[in-house]
Amino acid sequence: MADSVRKVQYGYVKVPNRPGQAARMLAELKNEGVDLVAFSGFPAKKGAQVDLVTRDMSGLKRVARKNGWKLSATKKGFLVQGADRIGAVQRHLTKLADKKINVVAADAVAAGKGRYGMILWVRPKAYAKAARALGAR
Secondary structure, three states: OOOEEEEEEEEEEEEOOOOOHHHHHHHHHHHOOOOEEEEEEEEEOOEEEEEEEEOOHHHHHHHHHHHOOOEOOOEEEEEEEEEOOOOHHHHHHHHHHHOOOOEEEEEEEEEEOOEEEEEEEEOHHHHHHHHHHHOOO
């Protein structure tokens, strides 16, 4: 089975780095029916950054407005999913390296039952070239 590489959109919110911040945000999104395809949180200047990747950007924007979250402009990335095997992630990163495309960030995880997933980001100027290199749809 071939890996699936999809173009995705996301927004991020800067929050205080305190217990429960992400849990409250995720609860609001759940209660409003906004499904995430990826979530990432990490320390950032004077707090934390929470990346919310979804197929429903309008829903994410609605929930952000309702809760007073300062949502970033819409950003783009790639979601890779496939059969977990040795070298699964390396293969995609090599495709980008061969085209001289720098990866800004990537998170990959074994998902169990022989599957894995990866979310990755490139600079906006390299997005179209990266999409072609990865065969993203």
